[in-house]
Amino acid sequence: MLTGKKAFLLFLLASVVSLSGQTIMHHDSKITGMVNELSTNNLKATVQKLVGFGTRHSFSTNENETRGITAACKWVKGEFDKIAIATGGRFEAVWDTFTVNPEGRRILKKEQMINVIGRLKGNNKEDKRVFLVSGHIDSRNGSANDTKIDAPGANDDASGVALVVELARIMSKYNFPADIVFTVVSGEEQGLYGSTHIAEKAKEENWNIEAMLNNDMVGNSASSGNRIEDNIQVRVFSEGIPAFETDRMKRERIATSGENDSKSRQLARYIKEVGERYVDNIEVKLIYRSDRFLRGGDQSPFSRNGFTAVRLTEMNENFDRQHQNVREENGIKYGDVIESVDFEYVRKIAAINLAAIANANLAPGPPVNAAIEVREVANNTKIKWETPGGTAPDGYYVLMRETSSPVWQKKFFVKGNELMLPYSKDNYFFAVQSVDKEGHESLPVFPAIARN
Ligand SMILES: [Zn+2]
CATH class of the missing domain: 3.40.630.10 (Zn peptidases)
Structure with missing residues (x-):
């Protein structure tokens, strides 16, 4: 049974989640x-x-x-x-x-x-x-x-x-x-x-x-x-x-x-x-x-x-x-x-x-050869990619969503060509996009599997 106190806590949690879900709009x-x-x-x-x-x-x-x-x-x-x-x-x-x-x-x-x-x-x-x-x-x-x-x-x-x-x-x-x-x-x-x-x-x-x-x-x-x-x-x-x-x-x-x-x-x-x-x-x-x-x-x-x-x-x-x-x-x-x-x-x-x-x-071209490392079972995710030709990106976004979500839910900015995340690759989908200094993002690339 949901007591009054528990219900209130759930309500609080829900409002925090919705607050943290606010998105910032950057317009060019x-x-x-x-x-x-x-x-x-x-x-x-x-x-x-x-x-x-x-x-x-x-x-x-x-x-x-x-x-x-x-x-x-x-x-x-x-x-x-x-x-x-x-x-x-x-x-x-x-x-x-x-x-x-x-x-x-x-x-x-x-x-x-x-x-x-x-x-x-x-x-x-x-x-x-x-x-x-x-x-x-x-x-x-x-x-x-x-x-x-x-x-x-x-x-x-x-x-x-x-x-x-x-x-x-x-x-x-x-x-x-x-x-x-x-x-x-x-x-x-x-x-x-x-x-x-x-x-x-x-x-x-x-x-x-x-x-x-x-x-x-x-x-x-x-x-x-x-x-x-x-x-x-x-x-x-x-x-x-x-x-x-x-x-x-x-x-x-x-x-x-x-x-x-x-x-x-x-x-x-x-x-x-x-x-x-x-x-x-x-x-x-x-x-x-x-x-x-x-x-x-x-x-x-x-x-x-x-x-x-x-x-x-x-x-x-x-x-x-x-x-x-x-x-x-x-x-x-x-x-x-x-x-x-x-x-x-x-x-x-x-x-x-x-x-x-x-x-x-x-935006710069999308990252090349994006791959998710699958060498052994582990509760984290390592994704790597190569720099695209043309104008070099300022950095990359690694996108993440639950497997049942239609849209991307989290975005991690990284300067280099790889990212280790403390989230299990079994539980989420990921993608990578290039981004320039003004924030223009390339189309996301769904990573292939890297076994070595
Ligand atoms: Zn028609």
Whole structure:
């Protein structure tokens, strides 16, 4: 039985725990400045412009100058060209075309598709990392193969494209050590073709992609069916067991019980921590699956090609507003129209992308060959790692959490390349991240096992 005195002691203990759980927020004024520059008006103007092309179905090509996907892509390329001129060569705009072959379902004949890619070059030649943020420009109505009838796609996914264009506009004014690639892709609705094209090219050319953030439907805050209204939560989908897993990776995963510590999960946790540090009134929900039931997304081709990729999507979906012909039936309005996009929600999700990418890019590269020493049974933990190439870190954070906790709970700062902790490696998970003098942290690295 819990006596009054015991209950009081427990209460005291609980309040101490919650007090010690307070976190100190360190803001980099440069990142805060970029976040503050995000404009709901700009985001809305881009979505309005894209909706104005009537349909952006992947095969609504060459309709004319004001309708169809070619015209829409030309407009985005024009926006990227303006950025290229303003930055005096630091930003490059690429018109990327490719051919797709019929598969009898959503591609009925040989067709051409278009991606528009912007690349902001890093100013440190030693730094080979690449950060990639993506949205899809193609849209669809009630029929996946209808290229004629309007398909405004305001939320799916003009919202994601607007986010990408706005990030390019703002981030290109600043210098980053590593490259940032802004991709606006086609063919998502036909089977993730544009994204697959870029992911395969990236693999072929050995791009060192540190993180790929796919933004697909980031503006709907009113759900269908259950009448929930919510613009204070956003989902980040991340894969557990990597789609691309070698036998060696599998053995390591089993040996470390690392099924919840894939690179994709580390990225998702990082987006949560850094995003919530810089953006008010929004919570990042970690969704432990690669995507939703019956649906896919542009992060998947990157995962399949061995890259670290996640999907950001609104918390609740409105199925009356996606993949529908614009119409009214029995008093219910259908169609993906601009009136149902919540631009304050788009702004907050854009800010989360920006903060996470900026902070990781400004940070030194992640520690190399991080490993946990497992030579004998012991009630402590020794972790070691090597200094990454590029700008040397000021130090490292060793992160720790209980095996059942979704997020990191403790952080130890260390200057050297190893740390001995009086906590049993059997009872916690650990990771290591590099940190510079201003406090920018790299993505965390989950240690492998060192047996010697
Ligand atoms: Zn979509």
